[in-house]
Amino acid sequence: MSKSGSLYIERESLFHGLDGSIKLLMLIAWTGFAFAFMDARVFLGMILVGLGILKLSKLPAKAIWPLFAFIFVFTLFNSIFLLLITPEYGSKLAGSYTGIVTLGFYSITLETIFYCITLSLKYIAIMPITILFIFTTHPSNFASSLNRIGVPYRVAYAVNIALRYIPDVKTEVDNIINAQEARGVAFRKGDAGLATRLKNYATVMVPLLLSSFNRIEVVSNAMDLRGFGKSKRRTWYHRKNYTGMDLAFAALSFAVLAAGVAIKIMVGSVYWYPFSL
Amino acid sequence: MNGISGFFQSVVSREGIIAVVVAVVLSIVIALLNKKKGRHMSTKTVVAIGVGAALYAALSAISIPVGPNTSFRIAIALLPIFGAFFGPTAGFLIGFIGHALNDAFMYGNVWWSWVFLSAMMGLFGGFVCFDKKFDPLNGICTKVHIGLMYLWSIIGMFVGSVIAYLGDVYLYSEPTEKLFVQITLANISNLVVIAVIGIPAVILIAKSKAKNQGLKKDL
Numbered sequence: 423m424s425k426s427g428s429l430y431i432e433r434e435s436l437f438h439g440l441d442g443s444i445k446l447l448m449l450i451a452w453t454g455f456a457f458a459f460m461d462a463r464v465f466l467g468m469i470l471v472g473l474g475i476l477k478l479s480k481l482p483a484k485a486i487w488p489l490f491a492f493i494f495v496f497t498l499f500n501s502i503f504l505l506l507i508t509p510e511y512g513s514k515l516a517g518s519y520t521g522i523v524t525l526g527f528y529s530i531t532l533e534t535i536f537y538c539i540t541l542s543l544k545y546i547a548i549m550p551i552t553i554l555f556i557f558t559t560h561p562s563n564f565a566s567s568l569n570r571i572g573v574p575y576r577v578a579y580a581v582n583i584a585l586r587y588i589p590d591v592k593t594e595v596d597n598i599i600n601a602q603e604a605r606g607v608a609f610r611k612g613d614a615g616l617a618t619r620l621k622n623y624a625t626v627m628v629p630l631l632l633s634s635f636n637r638i639e640v641v642s643n644a645m646d647l648r649g650f651g652k653s654k655r656r657t658w659y660h661r662k663n664y665t666g667m668d669l670a671f672a673a674l675s676f677a678v679l680a681a682g683v684a685i686k687i688m689v690g691s692v693y694w695y696p697f698s699l
Numbered sequence: 700m701n702g703i704s705g706f707f708q709s710v711v712s713r714e715g716i717i718a719v720v721v722a723v724v725l726s727i728v729i730a731l732l733n734k735k736k737g738r739h740m741s742t743k744t745v746v747a748i749g750v751g752a753a754l755y756a757a758l759s760a761i762s763i764p765v766g767p768n769t770s771f772r773i774a775i776a777l778l779p780i781f782g783a784f785f786g787p788t789a790g791f792l793i794g795f796i797g798h799a800l801n802d803a804f805m806y807g808n809v810w811w812s813w814v815f816l817s818a819m820m821g822l823f824g825g826f827v828c829f830d831k832k833f834d835p836l837n838g839i840c841t842k843v844h845i846g847l848m849y850l851w852s853i854i855g856m857f858v859g860s861v862i863a864y865l866g867d868v869y870l871y872s873e874p875t876e877k878l879f880v881q882i883t884l885a886n887i888s889n890l891v892v893i894a895v896i897g898i899p900a901v902i903l904i905a906k907s908k909a910k911n912q913g914l915k916k917d918l
Contacts, residue, residue: 429804453811457870489807496806504877511874541872545808553807576745581796583749584756588800591750591757616763620895623761623773627900631780634750635836642746650742693872 429485429556436667437479442559442567444668444675445551451675452551455682456544461694462536465543472550481557493549497542504538505530512537516695536695561585566658575656583641594633598626740788747785748792751777755797755817756804769884774801776897778817779852782824783835783901790821812866816859820889823855824848835901838909848898856886
């Protein structure tokens, strides 16, 4: 993570050239579209398109793969958990019953495994555009793009402040924990029991809060002196006019979102299962 | 097959309506809160939201796992704390922005339904500020206020859980039995974090800010 607290990677590509607000719109449309379905074919298609988009954006694979690795581990745990707790849920959805493993009254069905795969694909399908947004949007563009799609500028500015202070606050947390550890307060596994460790974190919280309140005081005074919040509207240094490409992608996003909502209303959330009789 | 899809359609529409109603009620509550004040957020609130969300994201790195995809997150303690010091709007936005940013940057994927659990805990944690006398930064925090903080936190958790549940079932299509387990585990660990770290921190800060602690009038 860079000093600015964002993951932005500078490249020359179609998606770097798009306005941040358009990419945010694409993110919303893409997520909304994925929410409308429970169909492995759709998710596979979305993953392929998403990977194509990531390829076009020329982001280095090294930056992206840890996130994909994480989602694989996450969905794996999620699936194991699902199989443990609801081993027959998929059969209820699909309407057929094909047992594979049976241990007394507990049995895993083929349908549930297929359901877990569909759900995992859904989580993965939502990912590419989120990655695109956070890796190709310059942090200075972040707040202005939020403001442009209708978030009040004070809230958008708060997001900007959050991004700016994440690295500073992280350093501060580390410093306080190190200082307390030097005094013999246990934070690590094996040094003390769970309850004690948890209680010890209270000794981090109070100094952290007091220094943060000081920081809030200083920053808000500085902003007040510069007249923040005086006018109803605000202009942004990094804002550019929309280009033709921006408008094209905006139209595409609206179309996708409308299609998703229409399908959800007309057909409902239909679960696709290929092997049913 | 037809019967099953029909069954699911009816469930989706009924629960879909409930979800929409919950969202509308919440936005009305938030709009009323803003209108009641009759003015915009102060600069201090804006900065508090920013720094609070940064703290939330930074502290999210510290977690002690207790179950499948569930853990003690120290960051949760920030929500009632910032709610108590800066009001419900700040609490709501800290939960929302902090959780969404952290999810996006750590995992490249935002769990929107669980973002609302955090946001609701911040919002309800801030309701203790309705009592105008409550002023922890000047050392005013009575036993009644402490009780209220616990009460609002629990209500916030409950409302947030309902939203997380509806969101996970109708947007992410997770099965309900699994969510009961996850939400129960998450709420227990959140409650412990709030009871052990969150509210005691407010009390400690209020105590340290109390005026005229050691001074007595000389007669």
